[in-house]
Amino acid sequence: MPVIEARGVWFGYTRRAPVLRGVSLRAGPGEVVALAGPTGCGKSTLILVLAGLLRPSRGEVLLDGRPLHEQLPGARRRIGVLFQNPDDQLFNPTVYDEIAYALRSLGTPEDEVRARVEETTERLGLQGLLDRPPYRLSVGQRRLVALASILVYNPDVLLLDEPTANLDRRGVEAIADAIREAAEQGKTVVMASHDLDAIAELSTRTCILRDGRAECMPTLEALREGLFEETPLPLPLCIRLLRDRLGGWNKLAETIAKARKAKAPGHCFSDTSALVR
Numbered sequence: 001m002p003v004i005e006a007r008g009v010w011f012g013y014t015r016r017a018p019v020l021r022g023v024s025l026r027a028g029p030g031e032v033v034a035l036a037g038p039t040g041c042g043k044s045t046l047i048l049v050l051a052g053l054l055r056p057s058r059g060e061v062l063l064d065g066r067p068l069h070e071q072l073p074g075a076r077r078r079i080g081v082l083f084q085n086p087d088d089q090l091f092n093p094t095v096y097d098e099i100a101y102a103l104r105s106l107g108t109p110e111d112e113v114r115a116r117v118e119e120t121t122e123r124l125g126l127q128g129l130l131d132r133p134p135y136r137l138s139v140g141q142r143r144l145v146a147l148a149s150i151l152v153y154n155p156d157v158l159l160l161d162e163p164t165a166n167l168d169r170r171g172v173e174a175i176a177d178a179i180r181e182a183a184e185q186g187k188t189v190v191m192a193s194h195d196l197d198a199i200a201e202l203s204t205r206t207c208i209l210r211d212g213r214a215e216c217m218p219t220l221e222a223l224r225e226g227l228f229e230e231t232p233l234p235l236p237l238c239i240r241l242l243r244d245r246l247g248g249w250n251k252l253a254e255t256i257a258k259a260r261k262a263k264a265p266g267h268c269f270s271d272t273s274a275l276v277r
């Protein structure tokens, strides 16, 4: 059973122009579902809807098969959200207080808070920054602090908006390790991203938002088999080339939709694989 699911979700900031028009997608334990698509297609909006921070006008979000809105606010501690802009979630005077905030508000004893903050900051390479005010950090460091502030309370579902943006290689690796580790522990991860390397390396499934709906690739393995049997290029490069040669995410999503309808990803992609060679 999926842990988190969007079922025919509609959402618009204004009535006349809905951003999400019947999005359905599911993510189960140990899965990392990547949300891709062009700027403005609604990835961040979908993350906020899945988090229960925006309420769909039609359709619903389910957590463990039950409507999320019926489980709020209690369910919030099961869901960790990393906002696209870390400044939207950092508000404490020091990095330490920021990372400790959720545990303290759950009434965790202070010695346990300290131990867990230290463990999490070490994982993300943030030692040495604990006394600094978050607003004095670089954007990349702020993103790592924001991630630490959710990993520290060990939520079952991680909703991550552009987790690898503005980071150097070490920062990206720290985040990638944290995502992999979370998935290995059976957590459910949904991440919106423009970072094709991160998508290809981390995601177990990629969904592309197009025309307000999600087109989900079968699995990266199926894509690899169907598309690139004879192509020695690494998968991230293949996805990037395909997207660019086909003329963007929308065209790639169309091809996936076609493949899904024909229930033969390899066959439907075979004409495009020639483009990659």
Ligand SMILES: Nc1ncnc2c1ncn2[C@@H]1O[C@H](COP(=O)(O)OP(=O)(O)OP(=O)(O)O)[C@@H](O)[C@H]1O
Pocket (backbone or CB within 6 Å): 013, 019, 037, 038, 039, 040, 041, 042, 043, 044, 045, 046, 084, 192
């Ligand atoms: N608070 C808001 N009020 C009104 N419109 C909004 C608001 N937030 C987003 N939008 C609009 O909704 C649409 C989807 O935006 P969203 O941020 O979800 O896209 P995105 O796919 O995450 O984009 P990006 O890749 O640039 O981060 C855009 O047209 C955007 O202008």
